[in-house]
Amino acid sequence: MATGASTEPPPRETRRRAPTWLLAGGALAIVVAALLTLALVGGDTLPERTGPPVEExxxxxxxxxxxxxxxxxxxxxxxxxxxxxxxxxxxxxxxxxxxxxxxxxxxxxxxxxxxxxxxxxxxxxxxxxxxxxxxxxxPVAVETPAADGDFFALMVLLGTYVGVIPIVLGMLFLPALQRASGRWIRALLALTVGLLAFLALDGTLEGLDLAAGSSGAFGGAELVFLGIALAYLALAALDSWLGARVARATGAHAGESGGALDGATAPSPTRLALMIAIGIGLHNLGEGLAIGSAYAVGELALGAFLVVGFALHNTTEGIAIVAPLANQPARPLRLLGLGLVAGAPAIVGALIGASVDNAELSAFLLGVGVGAIVRVIVQIAPSLRDRAGRLLDPTTVGGIAAGALALYLTGLLVSV
CATH class of the missing domain: 2.60.40.1890 (PCu(A)C copper chaperone)
Structure with missing residues (x-):
């Protein structure tokens, strides 16, 4: 008996497996064929409706x-x-x-x-x-404004008054914030969370109200929550992409020291300020929609009260944007860019609201603003922890309450 002989059974011949794309394509073809068959013969096999036509x-x-x-x-x-x-x-x-x-x-x-x-x-x-x-x-007959050059110029002016200018004014508090202590910075970030939380609540309620009054052809309240989900996921993807760019730029140093950049839990101050500006900007898009729609139907009272009310209301948003930059050098071009990101969508919203005036679109875009704000709150939360790791202490609780109260009180001056 030869000791080197193998006792293993000979391997079976392996069958060739169909590629994945072929299996998926075959299943899709069967589904399409079945649906076409149902469309062609399904109606003929069912009895006719006995009641009158449903007209809506x-x-x-x-x-x-x-x-x-x-x-x-x-x-x-x-x-x-x-x-x-x-x-x-x-x-x-x-x-x-x-x-x-x-x-x-x-x-x-x-x-x-x-x-x-x-x-x-x-x-x-x-x-x-x-x-x-x-x-x-x-309810009240008012001639619809013609979409001419004067009309678009007025919408741009309104968006600038209620969006860009107030936010830029709020950002003027940055030099004072740069001299604040660490505890005050945490309080200001908590103030930002309070402001954003109130904006999210206000946007959700307004979106649901608009959805309830829409035609419902393409959905009602579902559009608000769809906008929330899509905006949250889109901002999460954007933040991940920005974090990956920073990681690639600093990858060599992190590799040498064995560290890692955790962009999801500790975004840089500049990136956090940008995310806040985007979130507020998407909210101001919905705010501009409300302004434009109210103007188109003659329900917007133009005047100094409107401008001053929105200025006080949105100046707090400018403070929220620069709060993460308290320990950063003030760069005018960067600050101006953040102000435009947050304020300019009010101009776009006013133009859309006055010319389209679609309740379903407005509800969806308000949901988009809410989703963006929720994502920003999630990003700010890690920065609120004190040295003991507590998220909620008297400083942060007081800041959150003050932010929500400030936006509520200034909101009483605005009626759209």
């Missing part, structure tokens, strides 16, 4: 021109809708439509010839081809 129209935008009322409507029901007649305050009026029938989720513009008078309330009743009545109320 939601008015998404109202524009008042001299002698006409223009309603942008969307079909939010399951069946097509045809508008046969229209009444304004029980008076029959001629109606012109861009489409004879409005399909599901489609929209069209109805032009009603009616000599409306400014400042008067009107009730518009739309009679469909099946006899259903859909009503829309105009």
């Amino acid at each position: 129209l939601a008015v998404e935008r109202t524009q008042l021109r001299p002698g006409t009322i223009e309603l942008t409507v969307r079909n939010v029901g399951p069946d097509a809708v045809s508008v046969a007649q229209a009444f304004v305050n029980d008076a029959y009026v001629d109606v012109r439509s861009g489409a004879a029938s409005v399909g599901r989720l489609a929209r069209t513009t109805l032009v009603l010839d009616y000599p409306w008078q400014e400042g008067q309330p009107y009730l518009v009743s739309l009679l469909t081809s099946t006899g259903a009545v859909i009503e829309h109320e105009i």
